[in-house]
Amino acid sequence: MDTIFALATAKGRAGVAVVRLSGPHAVRSAGKLMGDVPVSRGVRELRNQAGQLLDEAFVLRFTEGKSFTGEEVVELHLHGSPAVLATVLRELGDDPDLRPAEAGEFTHRAMDNGQLDLAQVEGLADLIDAETESQRRQAVRVFSGALGMLADGWRVKLIRAAALLEATIDFADEEVPVDVSPEVRELIGVVKEEMRREAKGVQIAERLRDGFEVAIIGAPNVGKSTLLNRLAGRDVAITSEIAGTTRDVIEVRLDLDGIAVTLLDTAGLRDTDDIVEELGVQRARERAERADIRVHMLLTNDTRPQNIGVDDILVQAKSDLGHEGGLAVSGQTGAGVDALVDQISAILKERVASVGIAMRERHRVAMLRAIDFLEVAEKDLSSDLGMTDLIAEELRSAIRAVDSLVGRVDVEQVLDEIFSSFCIGK
Numbered sequence: 001m002d003t004i005f006a007l008a009t010a011k012g013r014a015g016v017a018v019v020r021l022s023g024p025h026a027v028r029s030a031g032k033l034m035g036d037v038p039v040s041r042g043v044r045e046l047r048n049q050a051g052q053l054l055d056e057a058f059v060l061r062f063t064e065g066k067s068f069t070g071e072e073v074v075e076l077h078l079h080g081s082p083a084v085l086a087t088v089l090r091e092l093g094d095d096p097d098l099r100p101a102e103a104g105e106f107t108h109r110a111m112d113n114g115q116l117d118l119a120q121v122e123g124l125a126d127l128i129d130a131e132t133e134s135q136r137r138q139a140v141r142v143f144s145g146a147l148g149m150l151a152d153g154w155r156v157k158l159i160r161a162a163a164l165l166e167a168t169i170d171f172a173d174e175e176v177p178v179d180v181s182p183e184v185r186e187l188i189g190v191v192k193e194e195m196r197r198e199a200k201g202v203q204i205a206e207r208l209r210d211g212f213e214v215a216i217i218g219a220p221n222v223g224k225s226t227l228l229n230r231l232a233g234r235d236v237a238i239t240s241e242i243a244g245t246t247r248d249v250i251e252v253r254l255d256l257d258g259i260a261v262t263l264l265d266t267a268g269l270r271d272t273d274d275i276v277e278e279l280g281v282q283r284a285r286e287r288a289e290r291a292d293i294r295v296h297m298l299l300t301n302d303t304r305p306q307n308i309g310v311d312d313i314l315v316q317a318k319s320d321l322g323h324e325g326g327l328a329v330s331g332q333t334g335a336g337v338d339a340l341v342d343q344i345s346a347i348l349k350e351r352v353a354s355v356g357i358a359m360r361e362r363h364r365v366a367m368l369r370a371i372d373f374l375e376v377a378e379k380d381l382s383s384d385l386g387m388t389d390l391i392a393e394e395l396r397s398a399i400r401a402v403d404s405l406v407g408r409v410d411v412e413q414v415l416d417e418i419f420s421s422f423c424i425g426k
Contacts (some may be wrong), residue, residue, distance in 0.1 A: 217295070
């Protein structure tokens with residue numbers, strides 16, 4: 001396998017820049033810059049082939065099996081000057097034993113060498129992209145191997161169930177003293193129930209990763225844009241006394257108590273002869289329908305809207321001009337805004353509480369496929385037709401579906417998509 005190198009930290013001027021070398025020639029190539037490579041760590045002068053000093057670096061050395069990639073790794077912690085970094089990378093690029101790493105190649109090697117499973121790779125990608133505390137916590141759970149451990153538990157139970165059935169096949173001509181059906185049925189039931197619970201939480205987990213959407217809707221000139229500006233803490237939407245100012249959906253991404261939320265300011269909902277405004281109203285209705293929460297802003301004499309969702313919030317707008325009780329806000333003065341934010345946060349936290357470990361559509365599909373196989377096995381187990389060999393095959397198919405969760409099988413088809421989001425140094 002080639003020995004690769006790349007910048008492992010962000011580009012640009014910084015206090016420290018880390019260059020990583022991984023592969024069979026990592027130590028030898030690093031030695032060309034510094035002479036003797038420290039056994040574990042140490043400070044070394046880096047020099048080019050002409051003996052000129054390039055930088056003084058803190059050097060870390062990881063032995064095979066003890067590094068992120070599972071290979072021998074050397075890390076050069078340089079001063080983060082673009083000039084220093086360019087010089088060192090150019091020197092490494094001239095080494096015939098090295099080549100620049102491709103996007104995600106360090107992580108790819110970690111998976112190939114058994115340091116990470118596929119689910120952990122996905123967790124690492126999500127951890128790198130995490131913007132809020134909730135996203136970080138969820139990504140860390142997956143990156144730490146929680147989904148892999150859960151899948152291993154399912155796998156052990158299903159292998160046990162298949163082994164019990166296959167024992168009855170192997171000893172069909174002998175008298176088997178114990179009926180294995182009750183234990184097999186119990187094992188299938190436990191796995192199936194746990195998978196259903198995990199699959200149910202994937203949709204919320206995806207929203208947690210990508211961000212929930214909260215749409216602010218109401219009639220024109222009800223104060224939607226003013227409220228959005230107040231929530232965002234800056235002027236992101238044009239406000240005017242003229243009705244119909246907002247013609248498109250305006251999005252603002254916020255962190256509400258550690259949860260990523262995208263606020264949507266929509267065009268005022270009304271009938272209009274203005275073609276452009278009508279397009280805005282239509283787009284507003286479509287986005288509002290897809291949002292996780294809709295904040296309906298109403299004036300005192302407005303009619304209560306129809307088709308209110310379970311978690312939709314009714315808010316009396318422009319409370320600075322007077323209100324009649326209930327939740328009321330004023331984007332102009334800020335009155336009631338904290339209460340509105342608290343209510344949105346409470347709804348989202350309740351949803352997030354149902355999140356399990358699995359957090360991608362790929363995970364959900366694999367679990368549902370396994371559940372389908374288990375349901376067929378369960379049905380056949382209750383039959384008197386003696387289909388033991390077919391039941392065992394259904395269980396083996398369920399095991400393969402579980403294995404696809406962590407990349408033991410069917411891994412190549414998802415690798416390109418995953419690693420396309422990684423930077424070169426990861």
